[in-house]
Amino acid sequence: MDVRAAVATKAGAPLTIETVQLEGPRAGEVLVEIKASGVCHTDLFTLSGDDPEGLFPAILGHEGAGVVVEVGAGVTTLKPGDHVIPLYTPECRTCSYCLSRKTNLCQAIRETQGRGVMPDGTSRFKMGGKEVLHYMGTSTFANYTVVPEIALAKIREDAPFEKVCYIGCGVTTGIGAVINTAKVEPGDNVIVFGLGGIGLNVIQGARMAGADMIVGVDINPAREALARKFGLTHFVNSNEVEGDLVQYLVGLTKGGADHTFECIGNVKLMRQALECAHKGWGKSTIIGVAGAGQEIATRPFQLVTGRVWQGSAFGGARGRTDVPKIVDWYMDGKINIDDLITHVMPIDKINDAFQLMKDGTSIRSVVTF
Ligand SMILES: NC(=O)C1=CN([C@@H]2O[C@H](COP(=O)(O)OP(=O)(O)OC[C@H]3O[C@@H](n4cnc5c(N)ncnc54)[C@H](OP(=O)(O)O)[C@@H]3O)[C@@H](O)[C@H]2O)C=CC1
Numbered sequence: 001m002d003v004r005a006a007v008a009t010k011a012g013a014p015l016t017i018e019t020v021q022l023e024g025p026r027a028g029e030v031l032v033e034i035k036a037s038g039v040c041h042t043d044l045f046t047l048s049g050d051d052p053e054g055l056f057p058a059i060l061g062h063e064g065a066g067v068v069v070e071v072g073a074g075v076t077t078l079k080p081g082d083h084v085i086p087l088y089t090p091e092c093r094t095c096s097y098c099l100s101r102k103t104n105l106c107q108a109i110r111e112t113q114g115r116g117v118m119p120d121g122t123s124r125f126k127m128g129g130k131e132v133l134h135y136m137g138t139s140t141f142a143n144y145t146v147v148p149e150i151a152l153a154k155i156r157e158d159a160p161f162e163k164v165c166y167i168g169c170g171v172t173t174g175i176g177a178v179i180n181t182a183k184v185e186p187g188d189n190v191i192v193f194g195l196g197g198i199g200l201n202v203i204q205g206a207r208m209a210g211a212d213m214i215v216g217v218d219i220n221p222a223r224e225a226l227a228r229k230f231g232l233t234h235f236v237n238s239n240e241v242e243g244d245l246v247q248y249l250v251g252l253t254k255g256g257a258d259h260t261f262e263c264i265g266n267v268k269l270m271r272q273a274l275e276c277a278h279k280g281w282g283k284s285t286i287i288g289v290a291g292a293g294q295e296i297a298t299r300p301f302q303l304v305t306g307r308v309w310q311g312s313a314f315g316g317a318r319g320r321t322d323v324p325k326i327v328d329w330y331m332d333g334k335i336n337i338d339d340l341i342t343h344v345m346p347i348d349k350i351n352d353a354f355q356l357m358k359d360g361t362s363i364r365s366v367v368t369f
């Protein structure tokens with residue numbers, strides 16, 4: 001079938017809206033009509049060429065929501081008409097990672113996903129007779145896509161696609177990092193570096209967990225007012241701090257934070273986030289994704305003296321199990337998504353969404369089909 005897609009032809013170039021040929025679902029696969037997709041910083045990161053796994057030409061997008069159109073042979077858990085959110089972290093429930101119960105990083109299809117192909121090693125997308133690659137196993141910047149059954153969360157049918165698509169990455173990543181990975185406890189002090197589409201959800205998660213001080217660090221003063229609505233108690237504009245930022249934050253939290261989160265992807269800030277965690281017990285969780293060749297550094301003494309450095313992918317969430325519950329939280333008014341979706345536009349305007357993100361003007365843009 002012909003589908004409309006925003007194609008990333010090469011690193012650094014704007015996406016182009018194209019008619020692409022999509023083959024139907026093979027065994028274990030599902031054809032999904034994508035109704036809406038958020039644009040995450042990671043899409044921009046991959047498009048920039050900084051992602052060691054970035055491949056072109058490809059159809060980016062990993063924050064979608066839509067409706068099942070057709071299922072391939074052997075698919076038992078989904079049927080046409082079901083509403084779904086594609087998962088870049090699948091949940092097969094049978095691989096050793098899933099069975100360990102120690103991680104959400106299902107590895108059942110990770111290798112082929114990283115090569116931009118379906119689990120059988122081929123792509124379903126073609127343009128002008130040539131293969132176009134999948135991205136993160138989801139490729140949601142197309143009005144139809146094919147996704148493995150194990151990478152689809154079935155959600156309730158009354159949830160609005162234009163809002164709950166954000167649960168496909170940003171919401172789950174931020175709230176999940178607090179609840180599943182860091183396990184923030186009532187009364188904890190928290191510092192969040194980067195108050196964008198992820199960091200604001202970390203703030204929202206910290207408030208849900210009952211944190212006491214919730215400190216946000218950003219260079220964009222426009223982020224303060226919105227962050228306060230989500231639970232921020234102290235805003236720090238790092239450009240305005242005189243002297244050492246780490247010392248300032250340690251002072252503000254009277255010895256360092258119980259938990260810090262890096263939500264930018266900057267290795268220097270990852271170090272600062274670790275070093276303003278409390279001596280003896282502070283935990284620092286890296287969420288931001290850093291480019292090829294970037295490495296983190298600190299004095300080992302920082303760890304010897306009890307700080308813990310860890311990371312979180314997709315908020316430690318097991319998507320098929322947890323995503324439907326997070327959709328319920330939104331529908332029940334327990335979490336706020338609406339105020340974070342600052343722009344909605346048709347897919348034809350997707351390059352505007354990337355520009356708004358680069359300019360620091362948007363929190364989340366959602367494209368519709
Ligand atoms: N681990 C995971 O599972 C996931 C990781 N990510 C990653 O998380 C990171 C954040 O994504 P997202 O929230 O969408 O990105 P955004 O661009 O929305 O947010 C980043 C924020 O950090 C601010 N910032 C930039 N530089 C600095 C600085 N030097 N000091 C303080 N603040 C700064 C930005 O300001 P300004 O707006 O002015 O630039 C912006 O407010 C990215 O690296 C993304 O790839 C995303 C999803 C999942």
Ligand SMILES: N[C@@H](CCC(=O)N[C@@H](CSC=O)C(=O)NCC(=O)O)C(=O)O
Nearest residue numbers: 040042051052053089110169289313314
């Ligand atoms: N491909 C990159 C790493 C990109 C990355 O870390 N992705 C996150 C999700 S970011 C979503 O917006 C993730 O889940 N990582 C786990 C994984 O298995 O990819 C690189 O090679 O550096």
Ligand SMILES: [Zn+2]
Nearest residue numbers: 040042169170
């Ligand atoms: Zn993302």
Ligand SMILES: [Zn+2]
Nearest residue numbers: 092095098106
């Ligand atoms: Zn698995």
